[in-house]
Amino acid sequence: MSTRVGVLGATGAVGQRLIQLLAPHPEFEIAALTASSSSAGRTYRDAAKWRVDTPIPDDVADITVVGTDPDEVPDDVDLLFSSLPSDIGASVEPAFVEEGYVVSSNSSNGRMDDDVPLTIPEINADHLDLIEVQRDNRGWDGALLKNPNCSTITMVPTLAALEEFGLERVHVSTLQAVSGAGYSGVTSMEIIDNVIPHIGGEADKMETESRKLLGSFDGAGIELHGADVSASCNRVPTLDGHLENVWADLAGDPDPAAVAEAFRSYPSIDLHSSPEQLIEVFEEFDRPQPRLDRNLGGGMAVSAGGIETTSNGIQYNCLAHNTMRGAAGASILNGELLLEEGYL
Numbered sequence: 001m002s003t004r005v006g007v008l009g010a011t012g013a014v015g016q017r018l019i020q021l022l023a024p025h026p027e028f029e030i031a032a033l034t035a036s037s038s039s040a041g042r043t044y045r046d047a048a049k050w051r052v053d054t055p056i057p058d059d060v061a062d063i064t065v066v067g068t069d070p071d072e073v074p075d076d077v078d079l080l081f082s083s084l085p086s087d088i089g090a091s092v093e094p095a096f097v098e099e100g101y102v103v104s105s106n107s108s109n110g111r112m113d114d115d116v117p118l119t120i121p122e123i124n125a126d127h128l129d130l131i132e133v134q135r136d137n138r139g140w141d142g143a144l145l146k147n148p149n150c151s152t153i154t155m156v157p158t159l160a161a162l163e164e165f166g167l168e169r170v171h172v173s174t175l176q177a178v179s180g181a182g183y184s185g186v187t188s189m190e191i192i193d194n195v196i197p198h199i200g201g202e203a204d205k206m207e208t209e210s211r212k213l214l215g216s217f218d219g220a221g222i223e224l225h226g227a228d229v230s231a232s233c234n235r236v237p238t239l240d241g242h243l244e245n246v247w248a249d250l251a252g253d254p255d256p257a258a259v260a261e262a263f264r265s266y267p268s269i270d271l272h273s274s275p276e277q278l279i280e281v282f283e284e285f286d287r288p289q290p291r292l293d294r295n296l297g298g299g300m301a302v303s304a305g306g307i308e309t310t311s312n313g314i315q316y317n318c319l320a321h322n323t324m325r326g327a328a329g330a331s332i333l334n335g336e337l338l339l340e341e342g343y344l
């Protein structure tokens with residue numbers, strides 16, 4: 001039997017990806033869609049300006065969008081995927097969880113809270129049990145689970161694979177696609193023929209979230225990973241796919257072949273949306289590229305290439321699809337983990 005799910009912020013860039021991925025999903029059935037008051041009361045077809053590269057699913061198009069309020073969502077919906085702006089998510093998500101809903105959220109609010117699990121199922125599925133601490137602390141029956149920021153998700157699987165060489169310090173410079181800012185985030189006048197060398201709050205998210213993801217859970221809380229992470233984030237005129245240049249200082253001194261093998265052999269997980277090969281490695285120095293490689297593994301794989309040694313460790317490039325692996329797909333994968341681990 002399918003689990004009944006809803007999408008909060010269903011009309012936006014990430015919301016539409018969620019609909020695209022949930023409509024054919026074997027374990028989930030879309031039962032509620034919410035957005036702002038300007039969309040509420042309209043059919044999804046009418047409220048969402050559909051921009052995804054597959055047709056709007058017929059059975060979803062006729063659903064009436066409701067306001068983002070727990071009273072508007074049926075009680076028999078078991079799981080909510082949230083793709084709300086973070087300032088809205090900060091007030092609305094706890095209100096849903098207080099009412100007993102389980103929320104798998106993309107929004108950045110609360111990601112670094114001590115009792116909120118931040119997970120990439122292939123990397124730190126054990127952190128999910130922080131939900132028990134959350135329920136004790138807050139008296140909630142529901143649960144709030146977060147996936148990380150899209151630029152963080154792109155890099156962290158590769159860092160996890162480098163752990164065996166003693167990860168000490170990370171520098172990363174990103175080239176991030178415009179879809180990462182949402183539909184109204186960056187205007188064409190700002191980005192065509194241009195690069196914007198700053199994305200508000202993004203570097204801080206990479207520096208903190210990656211240490212939480214790689215940290216250890218002792219049953220009571222997360223101890224952040226000790227590696228120092230510094231990031232510089234740039235918006236470039238690609239549509240989808242964040243490319244990142246990473247320099248990792250290591251205690252050991254593996255050669256590029258050993259790093260490539262560590263990337264390739266890093267295990268995936270047996271969940272519907274997880275790719276068979278988590279990290280795809282290119283031998284060519286001019287790959288991965290956003291247009292060519294963002295859809296690997298159904299948009300859920302991370303790819304890496306250009307691996308070279310440095311005086312302190314290793315340097316490489318990595319890439320992931322920011323609205324699939326970096327947002328909607330990440331949230332759905334977390335939903336699959338919640339289901340698998342009996343939280344629904």
Ligand SMILES: NC(=O)c1ccc[n+]([C@@H]2O[C@H](COP(=O)([O-])OP(=O)(O)OC[C@H]3O[C@@H](n4cnc5c(N)ncnc54)[C@H](OP(=O)(O)O)[C@@H]3O)[C@@H](O)[C@H]2O)c1
Pocket residue numbers: 008009010011012013014015034035036037038039040068083084085086088106107108148149150179180181182183184322323326327
């Ligand atoms: N884009 C990415 O690659 C990406 C990656 C990772 C995380 N995220 C995060 O995911 C979230 C959504 O991003 P997005 O790019 O999808 O944004 P977006 O395109 O601007 O969509 C925002 C959604 O939230 C709804 N909304 C706006 N104001 C609301 C309000 N006051 N009450 C209820 N609903 C409201 C909108 O509904 P209306 O259509 O009715 O206005 C729309 O459905 C953000 O927190 C973002 O940081 C995005």
